[in-house]
Amino acid sequence: MSKPLEGIKIIDFTHVQAGPACTQLLAWFGADVIKVERPGSGDVTRTQLRDIPDVDALYFTMLNSNKKSLTLDTKKPEGKEVLEKLIKESDVMVENFGPGALDRMGFPWQYIKELNPKMILASVKGFSDGHHYDDLKVYENVAQCAGGAASTTGFWDGPPTISAAALGDSNTGMHLAIGILTALIGRDKTGKGQKVAVSMQDSVLNLCRVKLRDQQRLDRLGYLEEYPQYPHGEFSDVVPRGGNAGGGGQPGWVLKCKGWETDPNSYIYFTIQGHAWAPICRAIGKPEWIEDANYNTATARQPHIFDIFKTIEEWLADKTKFEAVDILRKFDIPCAPVLTMKELANDPSLRESGTITEVAHKERGSYLTVGSPIKFSDMKPEITASPLLGEHTDEVLESLGYSSAQIANLHQQQAV
Numbered sequence: 001m002s003k004p005l006e007g008i009k010i011i012d013f014t015h016v017q018a019g020p021a022c023t024q025l026l027a028w029f030g031a032d033v034i035k036v037e038r039p040g041s042g043d044v045t046r047t048q049l050r051d052i053p054d055v056d057a058l059y060f061t062m063l064n065s066n067k068k069s070l071t072l073d074t075k076k077p078e079g080k081e082v083l084e085k086l087i088k089e090s091d092v093m094v095e096n097f098g099p100g101a102l103d104r105m106g107f108p109w110q111y112i113k114e115l116n117p118k119m120i121l122a123s124v125k126g127f128s129d130g131h132h133y134d135d136l137k138v139y140e141n142v143a144q145c146a147g148g149a150a151s152t153t154g155f156w157d158g159p160p161t162i163s164a165a166a167l168g169d170s171n172t173g174m175h176l177a178i179g180i181l182t183a184l185i186g187r188d189k190t191g192k193g194q195k196v197a198v199s200m201q202d203s204v205l206n207l208c209r210v211k212l213r214d215q216q217r218l219d220r221l222g223y224l225e226e227y228p229q230y231p232h233g234e235f236s237d238v239v240p241r242g243g244n245a246g247g248g249g250q251p252g253w254v255l256k257c258k259g260w261e262t263d264p265n266s267y268i269y270f271t272i273q274g275h276a277w278a279p280i281c282r283a284i285g286k287p288e289w290i291e292d293a294n295y296n297t298a299t300a301r302q303p304h305i306f307d308i309f310k311t312i313e314e315w316l317a318d319k320t321k322f323e324a325v326d327i328l329r330k331f332d333i334p335c336a337p338v339l340t341m342k343e344l345a346n347d348p349s350l351r352e353s354g355t356i357t358e359v360a361h362k363e364r365g366s367y368l369t370v371g372s373p374i375k376f377s378d379m380k381p382e383i384t385a386s387p388l389l390g391e392h393t394d395e396v397l398e399s400l401g402y403s404s405a406q407i408a409n410l411h412q413q414q415a416v
């Protein structure tokens with residue numbers, strides 16, 4: 001089956017997570033992604049948190065599937081020459097080096113554009129160009145703090161909290177992928193490439209926009225009616241941490257199910273959405289609450305929302321999280337079990353859809369990874385193994401017109 005991005009050649013000058021997540025996505029959809037890595041070491045994630053000695057770590061394999069690996073020291077003249085040749089015949093170059101690294105290497109945007117006016121240069125940085133922190137190197141958790149996620153995540157009586165979801169890394173990579181695809185469509189119209197830049201701070205903030213909504217409501221009203229602090233607690237002048245409250249305006253909470261005393265994940269998320277109030281009352285055996293003036297509107301419920309959650313927990317006490325959801329789904333109540341990584345890894349539906357998939361790897365045997373979360377009617381992305389360090393060096397050099405003797409010479413000059 002042909003894939004929509006077949007024929008798009010991408011120089012993948014990325015490392016760690018933000019950049020690789022972006023290029024991996026594009027590779028799944030058919031792009032020819034050539035990962036350029038430093039000879040001898042490669043992407044630092046190849047060796048980070050290894051579970052098998054001398055074998056590429058899962059951190060690397062899970063973010064670099066479907067790619068080729070070319071080892072090149074781009075600070076040496078012969079490595080620079082190869083990179084220049086690659087730039088001339090590629091469509092996109094993606095990089096997420098520290099600020100200024102590409103310029104110091106001798107490849108500022110102006111020069112890349114001169115080499116190939118159709119080139120799209122896609123960059124991830126911690127902060128956007130011109131920002132007063134634009135000289136900072138940034139990792140995931142730094143971005144979560146800088147983008148507003150940490151100050152609004154966690155409980156009001158605890159410190160700012162980091163989410164396990166890669167809001168700074170993979171999320172930024174997804175933003176960049178959208179930018180690249182947009183620039184490719186733009187290039188079809190204008191014939192010209194352009195630079196696409198995404199900052200991790202901006203990408204986190206983009207996902208925190210409801211918290212910026214709340215800041216403005218708080219400025220105007222002095223309170224936020226759907227937060228647990230309302231109406232009994234106090235508000236300051238900044239959006240507080242709301243624990244497990246729903247962010248979209250429907251009160252919700254994580255509720256204990258049977259076995260919570262010994263199983264830290266025996267919980268469900270329960271949402272009290274306005275229109276679902278009558279079915280909720282019926283499901284939990286409280287039909288008398290449907291018309292009760294103390295309960296029948298969101299405003300009436302909010303002052304004793306935690307008493308309502310307590311009543312629901314009493315109903316949940318003899319049900320596992322899966323049994324509870326199986327009952328509640330029949331009443332059309334938005335809810336889900338709190339699933340562990342182990343449960344997700346073995347979920348038959350996720351296996352069936354390809355969201356969780358096993359990939360054969362030359363050195364590690366098979367590994368489990370997250371496949372494409374985007375589903376197409378006419379294409380099923382096939383996930384193939386991440387490349388070994390330098391696995392495709394000769395193949396890529398040959399495609400650039402290097403002879404066997406030149407390739408051997410290059411290996412010698414590039415040796416670490």
Ligand code: CAO
Nearest residue numbers: 016017018037038073074075096097098104126137138140
């Ligand atoms: N050949 C020769 N040199 C190479 C090379 C290659 N193939 N690949 C990388 N290098 C060089 C770079 O040119 C750079 O050189 P100088 O800084 O000496 O000019 C050097 O390696 C280090 O690159 P770096 O600054 O990107 O790496 P770091 O480990 O110091 O920092 C990180 C890592 C992620 C903090 C930084 O790259 C960064 O801030 N990136 C932007 C934000 C980002 O993407 N962060 C997400 C990472 S995922 O959590």
